[in-house]
Amino acid sequence: MIKVTLPDGAVMEIDKKSTPIDVARRISEGLARNVISASYNGETIESTTPLKEDGTLTLFTWNNDEGKRAFWHSTSHVMAQALEELYPGIKLTIGPAIDNGFYYDLDIGEYSVSEKDFPKIEARMLEIARGKHEYKMRSSSKAEALKFYKKQNNQYKLELIENLEEGTITFCDHSTFTDLCRGGHIPNTGLIKAIKLLSIAGAYWRGDETKPQLTRIYGISFPKQKELKEYLELIEEAKKRDHRKLGKELELFAFSQKVGQGLPLWLPKGAALRERLENFLKAAQKKAGYETVMSPHIGQKELYVTSGHYTKYGEDSFQPIHTPKEDEEFLLKPMNCPHHCEIYKTKPWSYKELPKRYAEFGTVYRYEQSGELHGLTRVRGFTQDDAHIFCTPDQLDKEFKNVIDLVLYVFGSLGFENFSTQVSLRDPDNPDKYIGSPENWEKAERAIINAAEDKGLNYVVEKGEAAFYGPKLDFMVKDALGRNWQLGTIQVDYNLPERFDLNYKGSDNELHRPVMIHRAPFGSMERFVAILLEHTGGNFPLWLTPEQVIVVSISEKYEKYAKKVLHLLENDEIRALSDDRNETVGKKIRDAEMAKVPFMIIVGEKEEKMNAVKVRRHGGEDLGMITVDEFSDIIKEETNNSLKQFKV
């Protein structure tokens, strides 16, 4: 008998050579059916691997990332088998699981394979899967392994084996197929019920462009056909929601080759939307006691020498700006904090006047390789909804909580209900790499955890993830398609107050160092708008959307009445426009749907006579004929429902 400890701390005595599935069966038959992978003492094993000594066991199902990884990696073996059968003589290299599926890199020699061949390959894979072949791990000596691949003349596997140590070499067999493999498979191929090959691409052996080019085939698989269907719909939906596509369709932003890659131009509708977002946050920040400041987009070398950024201005950055004056150098600002420190320094402060909360929608510039640029999510110039709070160490706790309230208010107002957070603390084994006194760190870390606890956040603590200058709290939101995005951040900073020699006079009449909090609920306006576009598919909350109403008259005869309605709506501060193009009503309705305008008003003879409007909601719901006042009230009510005031 051996002792197996489970993640909840429970210890189970089992027969030596029992497998993880046996352990699962002791817990429940259901679990045993679902276990597809496991780890033992921290190492990935098969769910069918006999356990030979005492240890800690974790069981994985499809619902764990580890389980999915085993599932997809196992499917890559099935794909390789199908390919070997269909294209005899091809050479296998590696076939790992990735975030969404798997790939296999192959040297296909003289064969030509394209997406047209995918149905054939998928069919053969499913046939193999249905055979319910067990994945069996088998140890091999180095000599044996080399011999096996020498016979196949597979230089890739030979190279891999050369780099492995004797005693660590394993193969995995299933059906007629054998592959050099470290392990981590599902019990048998029968679990794979749905397969989709996604794309084919070139890839260099070991990612090295001096080495032979291989063929990489990407795929994904699921335990249920339904899950594949949902996944493919998600991919389709993500394509439709691509912010670059929507941004163009909705005329929100554009890029120009002449202005430069990664430097967005905000078109009128996008600029107005961004301004509404900024004003929304400004109003909340005002209530929360922030003060707006404005600083230039460049700073002298000396500023960044003081802040410590200058030494980081390497060859991969925007280079310094020289001037006619020798030795004078300016830098495009990569962040706003050094400027705000200098603003803090313009006068002496007493503890009674703190905290000072300086907010600025500050545009910063950071060089990114052109290959890394992506729409509004990865740009070279972006505007942070930045603020820096200068407070006493004792005020940190309250300030941190207040910032969390603000971030939650922002997420709530914009429909991000689903988010998680990470608290990044010091590495306890490396206390020397951090600036600031241990007492202050202690205080700050406690402040963050208290605040996260107090606000009921769903958080994980990561030790050693703090920056050298202070601990932090990061927010990750899950969008409507279930994708995770890193958004706002709240960071404590002991470094800049030190470097800029900031101080305040305490109640003891002595000078003390303030603590600084950096925070940005949106993160960057560009990135946030991109995420919001993909999250909402362009159907923005009513308070934010570019146009709230479009007025369509059923013929030219009612244009005048349409204009009157438009005017009444505008007087009520409703964003309305009228479609007075020379087009059919049907076409106008279709275009309004395309433009994602939340409400459509249709006016004709009856409406004019009754001094009313016919209202139709985006998506089709008919609100019938009502007066303009009644309609205004609907808009106001829905706006107020989606946008509450921030309460301190």
Add this chain to the structure above:
Amino acid sequence: MIKVTLPDGAVMEIDKKSTPIDVARRISEGLARNVISASYNGETIESTTPLKEDGTLTLFTWNNDEGKRAFWHSTSHVMAQALEELYPGIKLTIGPAIDNGFYYDLDIGEYSVSEKDFPKIEARMLEIARGKHEYKMRSSSKAEALKFYKKQNNQYKLELIENLEEGTITFCDHSTFTDLCRGGHIPNTGLIKAIKLLSIAGAYWRGDETKPQLTRIYGISFPKQKELKEYLELIEEAKKRDHRKLGKELELFAFSQKVGQGLPLWLPKGAALRERLENFLKAAQKKAGYETVMSPHIGQKELYVTSGHYTKYGEDSFQPIHTPKEDEEFLLKPMNCPHHCEIYKTKPWSYKELPKRYAEFGTVYRYEQSGELHGLTRVRGFTQDDAHIFCTPDQLDKEFKNVIDLVLYVFGSLGFENFSTQVSLRDPDNPDKYIGSPENWEKAERAIINAAEDKGLNYVVEKGEAAFYGPKLDFMVKDALGRNWQLGTIQVDYNLPERFDLNYKGSDNELHRPVMIHRAPFGSMERFVAILLEHTGGNFPLWLTPEQVIVVSISEKYEKYAKKVLHLLENDEIRALSDDRNETVGKKIRDAEMAKVPFMIIVGEKEEKMNAVKVRRHGGEDLGMITVDEFSDIIKEETNNSLKQFKV
């Protein structure tokens, strides 16, 4: 007899050798008394110079700039005479009139002269003035003139004479004093009734630092003692209103050596004020059909090659920003127009969609020598209230008028009632130096003059002052101290639409070139705030001022009631703060006056009991005891009076 033509076209027959004063006497005795200088056939002459041939005569009095110039230049002779008497042997060089007064540059040899000596010099000058000595011009041969100054060993005058042509050399004598002089004097020294020497400084001979250093004494003089008094008060007031001083006192902005000279940091109160100004203009612009856009603060080299700015990026500019990519170059944007042209280019346009009016508060960067920087009026980074209108040539007339309306609205809302304008047209003798067709120029120039006429502007037309790319209209405001400031500008541009190959589809279905209008009513936010500070002395209009009300409780007992009042005011969107420092009421009242807060509310026992407030206006006026509601109404009414809505 000769014929003299006067500026109004009248022709007068007069005896040959009559003087300008004789001519003035023929018009009126009053004018004769006031004439102090004249020009004949475009050349400055003395008012006592005999007229020998037919010609055109202009008479100048103290009310003309030319008259003042003669007055001050004549005073510089008197100063030189006084100095020669007090410091025998000093050498005279030149002594011109300047914008406000005059100076004389002297080689004072071994003497030492300082401001302490000014009273003595002024006294001697007034004594000379009272002698009513006539200024008499006298021709001299070169030889004679050289001989005169050789005797004095005056190398400066010798150098000047060497450079003069025989037959053009004149001296001016008065009393015992003689000076090499081209002329332009008042009739006699008796007109000079008030003199003030202002400062003393070093100045190189001919402004060349390799040449000997001279002593420059600045002074000013007036025909009446009262005028000197007023002038000195004005100087004193201007010092008090210096925007650099007020900006610091009111905590509006600051500079930091580390961030860099000429790069303003807007402090909370200044940023809020600037935001109110921007929002004020945004609201008007929205009504006027402008759309906000946003563009980055840098642009790629190619953008500026296209716009033509790249070739102007000389050694005296901010130098290009290099990146890791070879040959990639970005530039800090010196203006927003190239970016807006690229925004216009993001889609095709029909004439039906024009005009497009793109507005942006765009921050631009231009390098200025550090010696030329001055507070917020001369900076290296500033934000233009920029907009570019893209329209058809036929729309130019209407657009120009609309822009003028907007500019007048801005000036009116900010208390600049006193302004003049200049229309800058082509040089008719140089038609080739302009881009754009003569017909379009004709159209544009007519549009500007029509608009100026139609809007009843006080304008002067300057031919040859247009930029090569289009005619323009500039606005100059006179501030409360009578000083002129160049503010907003409206410019027509045929060049950038050409360079960026902009077009629209006309009603003829062909592509046409739009016309562009650049306009900025404020000019720059930095400069405008500076001028507004100096114009208002920091007493901003009620709608704009940082704090509208300060609440002072007469003792700690009433702090709670003070807070309640504050809260009520804030609910009414009134910008109020309470002074809860531990200071006497007297001190608090004095400080509120210093801070230029328009209203002060004082609360004590009686006020709390009556649920009322005692209100005092900045400057002292007592409004008595009223309810908070009544006070809110006063603020609202005064705000509405000073800030009307813009009407299209």
